[in-house]
Amino acid sequence: MGLWLPSFDIFKLKKINMKKVLLIAFFILSSAALYAQAGLKKGGQAPVFTAKDNYGKIISLKTLLKTHKAVVLFFYRGQWCPYCNKHLQQLQDSLQMLTGKGAYVVGVTPETAENINKTIGKTHASFSIVQDKDYKIMKAYDVNYVLDDKTVGAYKKYGIDLDQNNGNTDHVLPVPATYVIDKSGKLVFVHFDKDYRNRPSIRAIADAI
Structure with missing residues (x-):
């Protein structure tokens, strides 16, 4: 599990009381269920x-x-x-560069179509986004995990209702991994980090295409 913050605006993160953030982080990190996913490896075949x-x-x-x-x-x-949201904004800002190199960008999420539209409203994403209702794609790429009840309750206390956001009570989320798949179907770039704050740079993604 990674630290989450009770703010939806990445540009306002510095305004949050850091003592409160650290207390929230301690609670979540100490109560969250461990998950064993390791992601797929570079050089393997993409499902x-x-x-x-x-x-x-x-x-x-x-x-x-x-x-x-x-x-x-x-x-x-x-x-x-x-x-x-910050990562999606970065991908959108550099979309022309990525597509210019011959790439097609696809986002996968457990959230409902209504909330995908909210994501688009916040990030202006124009690439394909897939609602992975049954988690088939997340499972195939070994990124799915289930939040424990204490963490779900803590999220809800601070305004994050996963039941509403995902349209179910499964409490499944993905590790926010990124894969680049070449024309032969091989994984030529893998970024898999259970600390959700860490995302790959657009330059690293572009260099792999």
């Missing part, structure tokens, strides 16, 4: 998947790799996560 994105478009990894040099596949937790 194929087919899903519908937020535009109603069928997203097939096999099909995308026939028409693109690479696929940038990343996982995010929800519109309530300021670090996710």
Whole structure:
């Protein structure tokens, strides 16, 4: 589990009372269930998947790799996560550079279509975003984990209702990993870090394409 903050605006993080943040972090880190996911390894073959994105478009990894040099596949937790929003904003700001190198960008999340729209409103993301309702993609890429009840309660206390955000009571979230998949279906870049505050740079992603 990583530290989360009771603020939805990444640009206001410095205004939060740090003593309060540290107390919240201690509670969550001490009560959260451990999870064993390790992510997939660089050099391995990427699991194929087919899903519908937020535009109603069928997203097939096999099909995308026939028409693109690479696929940038990343996982995010929800519109309530300021670090996710910052990463999506960075991807959107550099989208022309990534697509110019022949990449297709796909985000995967457990949040509902309504909350995906909130994410888009906050980040102006124009790339494909997939609601992974049954967690098939998250499980295939070994990023899924389940929050324990104490952590779910702590989230809710500070205004983060996972039941509402994800439309169920499963409390499943992804480790916010990023994979770059080349035309042969091989994983040529992997960023997997259980500390959700750490995200790959756009330069590192672009260099792998």
